[in-house]
Amino acid sequence: MDVKDVVAVVSGGASGLGEGTARALASAGAKVAILDMGLDKAKAVADEIGGIALQCDVSDAVSAEQAMADVEAQLGPCGIAVNCAGIAPAKRIVGREGPQALEDFNKVIQVNLVGTFNIMRLAAAQMQKRDPNADGERGVIVSTASVAAFEGQIGQAAYAASKGGVVALTLPAAREFAKSGIRVNAIAPGLFGTPMLLGMPQEVQDSLASTLPFPSRFGKPEEYAKLVLHMVDNAIMNGEVVRLDSALRMQPK
Numbered sequence: 001m002d003v004k005d006v007v008a009v010v011s012g013g014a015s016g017l018g019e020g021t022a023r024a025l026a027s028a029g030a031k032v033a034i035l036d037m038g039l040d041k042a043k044a045v046a047d048e049i050g051g052i053a054l055q056c057d058v059s060d061a062v063s064a065e066q067a068m069a070d071v072e073a074q075l076g077p078c079g080i081a082v083n084c085a086g087i088a089p090a091k092r093i094v095g096r097e098g099p100q101a102l103e104d105f106n107k108v109i110q111v112n113l114v115g116t117f118n119i120m121r122l123a124a125a126q127m128q129k130r131d132p133n134a135d136g137e138r139g140v141i142v143s144t145a146s147v148a149a150f151e152g153q154i155g156q157a158a159y160a161a162s163k164g165g166v167v168a169l170t171l172p173a174a175r176e177f178a179k180s181g182i183r184v185n186a187i188a189p190g191l192f193g194t195p196m197l198l199g200m201p202q203e204v205q206d207s208l209a210s211t212l213p214f215p216s217r218f219g220k221p222e223e224y225a226k227l228v229l230h231m232v233d234n235a236i237m238n239g240e241v242v243r244l245d246s247a248l249r250m251q252p253k
């Protein structure tokens with residue numbers, strides 16, 4: 001699908017992979033809407049790229065419904081949706097203080113998995129209103145999983161479970177939306193240099209980077225964005241989850 005003048009929603013677009021994606025989509029000519037919890041940062045990015053910013057908690061039905069309705073009112077129905085909003089707190093299932101609070105597990109599932117589904121359901125409903133292009137396409141959805149969906153480490157039970165859910169969501173969504181000309185793919189990133197990782201102590205960062213076979217460095221948000229743009233462009237790519245990880249296979253810890 002050609003991105004020129006297409007309305008593109010990027011959740012979590014105020015930072016990291018989402019910000020890189022919002023910038024790349026805008027450079028390619030899309031009309032970008034950034035949906036994020038952090039409105040100030042979202043506005044700053046949107047102003048730079050000529051897009052709009054809307055406050056949204058992806059885990060909340062009403063908040064996302066309002067934000068997506070605003071996108072449609074201001075820019076028109078969305079044709080591209082990229083799910084980048086996410087959180088990654090680490091906690092053992094049973095730690096020194098006893099079993100993990102159920103609320104901690106629930107929160108990660110709500111933001112990463114339910115939030116992805118929330119934007120997906122609202123974006124796909126708008127996409128179904130768009131005129132198809134010559135290939136019959138009305139829209140493309142790209143979600144963000146993680147290599148933790150396949151090799152979750154100790155402390156990543158909630159995160160890995162949430163990302164496993166994102167992986168599992170991709171095929172049934174692609175199958176359901178096939179008749180509407182909407183493709184659904186996901187990216188499973190390895191280690192990317194975003195505030196999520198760059199906030200860790202330097203020795204932890206160095207030790208993480210050394211586990212990457214080649215290249216032995218964190219990925220850049222623009223490298224993630226390149227794959228998003230390819231997934232939007234390549235009409236035959238559908239129902240797929242692609243690892244983007246320097247051949248990383250994470251160890252138990």
Ligand SMILES: NC(=O)c1ccc[n+]([C@@H]2O[C@H](COP(=O)([O-])OP(=O)(O)OC[C@H]3O[C@@H](n4cnc5c(N)ncnc54)[C@H](O)[C@@H]3O)[C@@H](O)[C@H]2O)c1
Pocket residue numbers: 011012013014015016017018035036037038056057058059084085086087088111112115144145146147188189190191192193194195196197
């Ligand atoms: N950085 C990595 O190495 C890496 C690896 C694998 C997967 N991922 C995934 O990529 C995605 C983006 O991560 P990142 O590294 O860019 O992190 P980041 O912290 O830089 O950006 C995440 C963004 O999501 C927003 N956000 C958080 N909760 C939200 C909510 N409830 N509603 C709306 N917005 C919310 C934050 O405000 C922030 O702007 C996440 O889903 C993360 O799990 C990242």
